[in-house]
Every structure is written in structure tokens, then in C-alpha cells.
Amino acid sequence: MAENFVCVQDYEKYALSALPKNALDYYRSGAGAQTTLADNEKAFSRYKFRPRFLRDVSKRDLSTIIQGEKISIPIGISPTAMQRMAHPDGEIANVKAAEAMGTIYTLSTLSTSSIEEVAEAAPNCIKWFQLYIFRDRNVTRNLVMRAEKAGFKALVLTIDSPLFGIRLLDVRNQFTLPPHLSLRNFGNIAHSKFDDSADGSKLTAYVNSLFDDTLNWDDVKWLKSITTLPIILKGILTAEDAYLAVDSQVSGILVSNHGARQLDGTLASIDALEEIVNAVNGKLEVYLDGGIRDGTDVFKALALGAKMVFIGRPALWGLTHNGKEGVKKVLNIIKNEFDKALALCGCCNVGDIKRDMVVHQSNNSKL
Numbered sequence: 001m002a003e004n005f006v007c008v009q010d011y012e013k014y015a016l017s018a019l020p021k022n023a024l025d026y027y028r029s030g031a032g033a034q035t036t037l038a039d040n041e042k043a044f045s046r047y048k049f050r051p052r053f054l055r056d057v058s059k060r061d062l063s064t065i066i067q068g069e070k071i072s073i074p075i076g077i078s079p080t081a082m083q084r085m086a087h088p089d090g091e092i093a094n095v096k097a098a099e100a101m102g103t104i105y106t107l108s109t110l111s112t113s114s115i116e117e118v119a120e121a122a123p124n125c126i127k128w129f130q131l132y133i134f135r136d137r138n139v140t141r142n143l144v145m146r147a148e149k150a151g152f153k154a155l156v157l158t159i160d161s162p163l164f165g166i167r168l169l170d171v172r173n174q175f176t177l178p179p180h181l182s183l184r185n186f187g188n189i190a191h192s193k194f195d196d197s198a199d200g201s202k203l204t205a206y207v208n209s210l211f212d213d214t215l216n217w218d219d220v221k222w223l224k225s226i227t228t229l230p231i232i233l234k235g236i237l238t239a240e241d242a243y244l245a246v247d248s249q250v251s252g253i254l255v256s257n258h259g260a261r262q263l264d265g266t267l268a269s270i271d272a273l274e275e276i277v278n279a280v281n282g283k284l285e286v287y288l289d290g291g292i293r294d295g296t297d298v299f300k301a302l303a304l305g306a307k308m309v310f311i312g313r314p315a316l317w318g319l320t321h322n323g324k325e326g327v328k329k330v331l332n333i334i335k336n337e338f339d340k341a342l343a344l345c346g347c348c349n350v351g352d353i354k355r356d357m358v359v360h361q362s363n364n365s366k367l
């Protein structure tokens with residue numbers, strides 16, 4: 001019963017019991033030994049609050065401005081591929097939930113609903129389109145043109161995936177897309193299906209055959225030259241790359257380790273955040289995803305300098321339970337927890353959140 005679901009973990013537990021193994025393992029797994037997967041969540045608990053009191057927190061406002069657009073909560077949806085494995089309505093349910101909550105939805109290139117279907121389902125949602133760069137640049141160019149035409153407001157270029165991370169569960173399961181589903185952005189062309197004769201994960205074979213592992217900063221320039229949409233670089237984990245992002249005049253950085261699915265052993269994304277925030281020094285907006293499971297995590301990320309956060313798996317768990325309503329409920333749970341954390345730290349809005357309201361447990365004398 002959804003009424004008994006009071007936290008993200010309740011939805012996760014349900015998904016673990018309800019999803020077929022092929023889909024569940026694909027959604028939940030991380031790369032290699034999955035140390036970063038665990039750390040993405042655990043790392044948040046190493047940051048402690050320094051709450052302020054006696055500040056009248058009776059009137060609160062959770063809204064914020066992102067890329068010039070007002071959103072109701074600083075919690076959006078990150079791109080996750082193939083959402084119809086979780087629920088028959090897949091991306092359509094997810095984007096409608098984001099629309100109902102007044103926040104941003106990011107559609108994956110590898111979606112099981114097309115750009116146009118998603119745009120039509122939620123015309124009032126602020127939608128971003130996540131891009132992978134294909135060897136055949138015309139494929140990517142065509143996706144960009146379609147996203148622009150369909151009213152998407154930004155392009156999220158994933159830079160951490162020139163090739164596919166090793167996810168052992170997918171290799172063992174020989175992961176593939178169920179036969180009734182396809183990658184809907186590619187119509188009937190070969191790109192819409194995996195090659196089932198390949199060994200191991202069929203997604204690995206797909207990516208290796210079509211994605212461009214020569215991806216480099218010139219491709220960012222190229223992308224800028226073919227679009228007027230703001231470009232967000234997803235996957236930056238170091239100050240060095242953050243400086244290059246500023247130089248390349250993109251509009252934002254999403255600090256992310258791809259939900260720990262690409263390279264095991266990177267920093268948890270919350271631990272990488274501050275170095276990047278300091279490097280960009282306000283020259284572009286910085287966001288974070290990875291391991292957000294609770295509204296207190298949202299507060300900590302904002303205190304460390306993120307303008308907003310995004311969730312990947314929690315939305316998939318909500319979707320698995322009951323489509324749009326499940327995702328809405330997950331967003332509402334995190335929203336409510338964030339609202340309480342805000343008030344209990346002495347803040348009325350996101351602008352009140354200050355760096356010194358959070359301290360790393362290893363560093364509590366050096367604020």
C-alpha cells in the first residue's frame with residue numbers, strides 16, 4: 001500500500017521485489033565492485049548540520065531559478081535510459097510527474113518514448129534533453145534539431161561515457177531490452193534495437209558500436225556551433241575539467257559520476273562538488289546528482305554550492321510502484337524532507353542556505 005510508503009527506501013524495497021531481474025539489475029547496478037555506488041549514498045552522512053535557531057521560519061519558499069526559469073523545488077529528474085522497463089508508461093509518466101511538481105525532467109537519448117511523445121505528454125514541463133555523441137554526427141545533429149523543435153530548454157551532454165563502464169550484473173544477465181520495447185528516438189532504424197547476437201551486455205555492444213570514444217573538447221565546440229540551446233556538461237568530477245568547461249562557455253555543469261555506473265573508485269559526487277563550485281567561482285550554474293535519497297541530502301548539496309540536485313534511481317523506484325503517481329510521491333517525500341531540513345537549519349528559502357550550515361565530519365574545526 002502506497003500509504004505506508006514514507007521514504008525513498010520503501011519504494012526501492014518494493015522495486016527490488018517487483019521488477020524482473022534483467023531490468024532490476026540494470027537499474028540498480030554500478031560499475032565494478034560497486035564501492036562508489038555505496039559511497040554515493042554514504043558520503044552524505046559524513047556531512048553534519050550546523051543549524052541556526054530563533055530565526056522565524058514560519059514562511060518558507062522552496063522555489064529557485066535555473067537557467068533563467070523558475071522551478072518549484074530544487075530537485076529535478078536525471079536522465080535514465082529505458083524507463084518503460086519499470087512501468088508501461090515509462091518516460092511519459094515520469095515527465096508528467098515532473099510537470100505536476102513544477103520541476104525539470106531530463107530525457108535520455110536512449111529512451112523508450114520519443115522526444116516528440118515526451119514533449120506532447122507534458123507541454124508545460126521544463127524539459128532538458130540528454131545527449132550522447134554518436135560516431136555518425138548526423139544522428140546527434142538530428143536529435144538536437146528534434147529536441148529544439150519539440151521545445152526542450154537545454155541540452156545535457158554526458159561527457160563521462162566515451163565507452164561503457166563494466167557492470168557485472170548486466171554482463172552476467174546478458175542484459176537486453178525486452179522485445180516489446182525499442183529506443184524510440186530512432187524509429188525503425190537499426191539504432192533502435194540491440195544486437196542480440198553480441199556477447200555479454202547487449203547495451204555494451206550497442207554503445208561500443210555506435211558511440212564515439214574520440215569524444216573531446218572540440219565536440220563541445222561543435223555542439224555549441226549547431227545549437228542555440230544552453231549546454232550543460234554532465235559528469236564533471238574535477239576542477240581541471242570545470243575550468244575547461246568555463247572556457248568552453250557552456251551554461252552549466254552537472255557534477256555526477258553517472259550514478260557510479262561508469263568508473264568504480266571515483267569520489268562520491270557530493271565529495272567532488274565543492275572543488276568544482278570553487279573552480280567555476282559563480283561563472284556558471286553547478287548542479288549535482290548521485291546518491292540523493294533524502295531531503296537532508298538536498299540541503300547538504302545546496303550548502304556545498306549546488307544550485308539544484310537531480311535524482312535518477314529514486315524516480316525509477318517510484319515509477320515501478322505506480323507510474324506518474326509513484327514518481328510524484330517520491331518527489332513529494334524528498335520535497336517535504338528538504339522543507340523540514342530548511343526550517344530546522346533556520347532557513348526560509350534556498351538563498352538562506354549558507355556554506356557554514358554544513359561541515360564535513362573530518363574537518364569540523366576548519367570552517
Ligand SMILES: Cc1cc2nc3c(=O)[nH]c(=O)nc-3n(C[C@H](O)[C@H](O)[C@H](O)COP(=O)(O)O)c2cc1C
Nearest residue numbers: 027078079080081108158258259290291311312313
Ligand atoms: C538505470 C540508469 C540509467 C541511466 N541512463 C543514463 C542515460 O541514459 N544518460 C545519462 O547521462 N545518465 C544516465 N544515468 C545516470 C543518471 O543520469 C544519474 O547520473 C544517476 O542515476 C544519479 O544517481 P542516482 O541514481 O543515485 O540518483 C543512468 C542511471 C541509471 C541508474
Ligand SMILES: CCCCCCC(=O)C(=O)O
Nearest residue numbers: 081110161163164207261
Ligand atoms: C556509454 C554509456 C552508455 C550507457 C547508456 C545508458 C546509461 O547511461 C546507463 O545505463 O547508465
